[in-house]
Amino acid sequence: MKKRLTLHDKAVLAMREAIRDVIEQHKKAKLKLAVWDWKRKKVKYISPATALRNYNKAIGSNPAD
Numbered sequence: 001m002k003k004r005l006t007l008h009d010k011a012v013l014a015m016r017e018a019i020r021d022v023i024e025q026h027k028k029a030k031l032k033l034a035v036w037d038w039k040r041k042k043v044k045y046i047s048p049a050t051a052l053r054n055y056n057k058a059i060g061s062n063p064a065d
Contacts (some may be wrong), residue, residue, distance in 0.1 A: 016059060019055060020052075020055070023048050023051050023052050023055060024048075026048045026051070027048035027049070027052070031048075032045040032046060032047055032048075033046055033048060033051050035043065035049075035051070
């Protein structure tokens with residue numbers, strides 16, 4: 001039987017999908033992403049490839065998803 005998702009689980013999935021969509025849009029437009037570096041308290045600009053790699057590492061998925 002399929003497990004029902006809680007509201008929190010649905011929100012997390014929606015946020016992950018939104019982040020992935022933003023990275024893909026920047027990749028297509030060949031624009032860098034502006035990311036807040038909370039340790040240094042300043043904005044840093046990273047390439048979409050780096051952002052996607054960091055994103056996949058953070059959520060623990062493989063890039064083939």
